[in-house]
Amino acid sequence: MSLEIRNLKKCYGDKTVVDNLSFTMKEPGVYALLGTNGAGKTTSIRIILGMLASDGGEVLWNGKPLDPLEVNVGYLAEERGLYPKYTLEDQLLYFAKLKKVSRKTAQERIRIWAEKLGVEEYIYTEKGAKPKTADQLSKGNQQKIQLMAALLSDPELIVLDEPLSGLDPVNSDLFKAIIKEEIANGKYLIMSSHQMPTIEEFCSDITILDRGKAVLQGNLNEIKRSYGRCNMLLKCEEDITPYLNRAEGLLSVEESPDAYKIRVAGADAANSLLRTLLDHQVSVIRFELREPSLHEIFVEKVGGNHEV
Amino acid sequence: MRYKLDERLRGWREVYAFSALQSLKSKATKITTVIFCVIALFSLPVFTLIMDNDDAHAIDALDIKTIYYYDESGFSILDGMNTALEGGRLSGAEVIKLNSADYDRKILAMESAEYGEADILCHFLISNETGYTLRVAFPKSESVSELDANDAAAEIAAVFHDMIFITSGLPEDEISSLMEPIEYELITDYIPADGNDSTVDVGSDDMSEINVNRQGLTMAEYGVSYACILIVMIFVAIFGEMIATSVVTEKANRVTEYLLTSIRPLALIFGKVLAGLTVMLLQFATIAASLVCSVYIENAISGRDGLPPYLSQLFSEESIASFTPLRVILAVVVIIFGFLLYGTLAGLVGASVSRVEETTEGLKGFTFVLMIGCYLGLANTIYSMFDAGSLLFWLSMLLPISSPFVIPAYLLIGRVSTPIALGSLAVLMISFILLSIFVANVYEGMIFHNGSRLKLKDILQLSRKEAHHESK
Known part of the structure; x- marks a missing residue:
């Protein structure tokens, strides 16, 4: 499997927000998209996931255009999203169904992930008790539910936009452990983060974007070596x-x-x-x-x- | 990446099932349904109790002992008024004819505060200018109440009116025809004097409907269509608000971003609108079932069978005859497509704002279109009382923003032909498809827009940009 991004371009009016972005992932691992706020990371991710139409370029998965309706992708957006008034299990089952995961499998996976992330008490309430809704959860716990939603379909390609922002050190370590597990399972991950130590911890290849343009690209170790x-x-x-x-x-x-x-x-x-x-x-x-x-x-x- | 229609719609079932289930679970849906059902359930029994109370009052014998009358109309048959009043509310009263001098004496006596008799004094007059006049005097002492005097005057006037025709020597059936109001119709096609057109089959359903259309609406038809238009409008408004809020909530909470990794925007909006429609139809059906129950409760209270008279009187024989299964289905389909059209429009409005609190502001445009459609329908209903085949009629029937209100109402009262309703439905369906394509094209761009509300100009720009993408 491979992911190839070729000359992606996106303009809003006269402003070019992504300018000829290209990179390749030939083997499983984590690819980092770095940049300041407004550098074009999220727009690039949205184009890669087929949410936004590009003004040029292509995204290839195994040599064919990446179709998010066909390829199993998992996405954790930078600005987190859950239905505030619906119960957690209802929305997780809905997200899984959209990814064509059967109800039974989804229920099993929800149980496993809930245990792993320590959120069973919010998803499974005691008999007679009212199930919890998303707006009753803390920000960190909401983030855990969103990570569950992203990984429920056991995706081949995982895109994590600022996965650790807003997490306390304990939960941050929990998320890191899960990311490492996904890497070990041979998944392709694209990660965007402002936390450079985290990127250094996980990523073999990086692209630094500045005003939509890739100003530095390549293997992180080689880049460092080139600096001497x-x-x-x-x-x-x-x-x-x-x-x-x-x-x-x-x-x-x-x-x-x-x-x-x-x-x-x-x-x-x-x-x-x-x-x-x-x-x-x-x-x-x-x-x-x-x-x-x-x-x-x-x-x-x-x-x-x-x-x- | 370009998608085929079936790919763009893939996943709508999941969106539909989830949205419908969550809407049905929501407190707002439960509360509004219960309120409407309670109103529907008790409306007829309560109305009947009020009406029966009025009727009971209406058939009470009037507390009048003697009716004195002085006749200047010249109708000798007034001598038989005693008999004519039998069976009415004045049947127990004695009728005494007075001459001019007795009349003067009596009216002076009735002016006295001590006059204690329950009498009234009638004076029948005739003049070339005003026709017949009945002047009724009642005692100043109020030994007869003003209300009873008024009811007595109305009853005597009605009897007098009938007696005028009876004196003409006409048979009873001709008299009843003469009593009917005179209607006129305008025609442009030749119809022979015997009423049978040898070239046109006047017996056919469509032709008879078209003839009916050329006559003005009756008061009852006006009332039924007015109520029907308003009811559909209220449901469309609630439905639109529900769809717009749902879209804004998903957008504001960033759920849309996650959903769009699995489905296309068209599937999202389509599933959502259909879910809203299902919930609305279920509410509609529940309220209709409550109304049926209400009829049974009313029957149990009143001891009658079927619709109460004040409802059955609203529908003419023609409208009941034209209420065929095909036309009922047609009315339902028109309402459904009306909901779909307005729901899609509401979805567009929802995507144009970024925060839930901006929904009301965003809905202004939707409400404006809804009001134009509804008022066009109401204006047509009012105008149809005088001219049922006007330009306004055709405009309101064919414009997709007004036809969902007017067509079902006019099908209900039998005032629109099946071909016109089918033509209107076709226009409505085409409009819905075109709007859906437009919405699907701009939805993607709108859904990621954050900040101030998108205006129509911005949405059109987005649409042009998407069209440019598609052509590449």
């Missing part, structure tokens, strides 16, 4: 300002109470500075040379003036 080990953390017992002033290849120096955060041109510059310090009997307490984080790459690519 250019972030240095340095902590010494003595004042090292004179050495820093004289050193070559330092792009920026930021002093913090804990350590110096130094951006270097390359590993050679970092090693040269370390050698100088050691030669001058400076006590080096901490020396760390690493690749840039996704957060740093993101900020560099889309600029710090955007709301992230």
Whole structure:
């Protein structure tokens, strides 16, 4: 199985909100769509899922145009949606029925997921008690019900738009465990998130969108490698300002109470500075040379003036 | 991706089943149904009790002992008034004829506050200008109440009217014909003097209906069609509000976004409208069943069989004869398509707003169209009392916004021919299909719109854009 997005384009009037977006998923895993608010992530997702018509390009699933009426897709939208006044079981059964899941299978799956997500008490009430409606649930519990709705049909392709937003650390870990389980089950996932550590935890490939355009694309590890080990953390017992002033290849120096955060041109510059310090009997307490984080790459690519 | 019609409709059954079930479970549906049923169940018994009370009052003998009269009309038969009043509310009263001098004395005596007799004094007059006049005097002391005096005057005047015809020497059947109001009809086709047209089969159903159409509506027909139009309008308004609210709720709660990963917008709106229609028809049927029960309760109270007289009088023999199963089905189908048309329009209105609290504002356009349709139907009903084949008649019959109100009403009173009703239904069905295609095209774009309410101009722009997509 494979997912291929080719030159997607969407315009609203004169404004191009998705501009020639292309990427491919050749094997199961998580693909990340990143970008600032209004970068075109949700619009791209809606086009991929066939909800919105594009102004150009195509979405291929196994080499054929992806038809959401045929392909089993699961979707957790950024802005969550449940019927506030209907009982939870009624709406979950309805969503499953729309995905052509039989009532019996749906009921079994609801029970399994409810147990896994710890929401049985809201779905199954005691005899005689009134079943709970969505508006009686907390935001986090509503999100769990929505995740259940997205996964009830055991979809091949899962699209999660900001799956962890608004969750407390415990529920966040619960969601992460479920995502890992889906990856292990060989599912294709597209994830959009503003939480960069989460993306780094799950995603092998990424696209960073800025004003509808892909400004950075590819395998996350390769992208990081291409930047090189250019972030240095340095902590010494003595004042090292004179050495820093004289050193070559330092792009920026930021002093913090804990350590110096130094951006270097390359590993050679970092090693040269370390050698100088050691030669001058400076006590080096901490020396760390690493690749840039996704957060740093993101900020560099889309600029710090955007709301992230 | 372009979809065929069956693909665009795939999943409508699931939407229909879920929406219908949830609507039936909702408190609002239960409460409105119960209220309407209670009204329907007790309407006829209560109405009968009120009417019987009035009738009982109407047949009470009037508390009048003597009727004095002075005759200047010249009708000697007034001497037999005593006999003519028998069987009526004045049958126990004595009738005494007075001459001019006695009349003057009597009327002066009745002016006295001490006059204690239950008498009235009638003065029959005739003039070239005003025709016959009956002047009735009753005692100032109110030994006869004004209400009784008024009822007595009405009864004596009616008897006097009959007696005028009796003096003409005409037989009774001719007199009863003379009593009927004179109706006229305008014709353009040749009809021989004997009433049988050798070229046109006047006995055929359609021709007789067309002849009927050229006559004005009677008061009873006007009342029935007016009530029918209003009832359908009320149900269409409730139905429209239900559909619009349902669409806005789904949109505002972001459920639509999830649903559109499984089905197309056309299936969503189609299933929703049909579900609303089912709920409405079930409510309609429940209320109709309550009305039937109401007839049985009324029969048990009044001791009569069948429809109470005040209802059966509303339907002419022609309308009852024209109430064939085909025309009943036709009326129901027209109502159903009317609901579908207005429901689809309400769905469009629902998709044009983003928040539930904006629904009322969004429904303004829907209400405007509904009012135009309904008022056109009512205007036609009023105008049809004078001219039943006018331009207004054709306009209200054929315009899809008014025909769902007018056609069922006119089928009920037998004032529209089957071919006209079928033609109107065809126009209605085509309009519904065209509107559904338009709504399905713009719904997708509208459903993801957030912010201020979309205006008609924006919706038309969306439609053009979708048409452009389709052509690519």
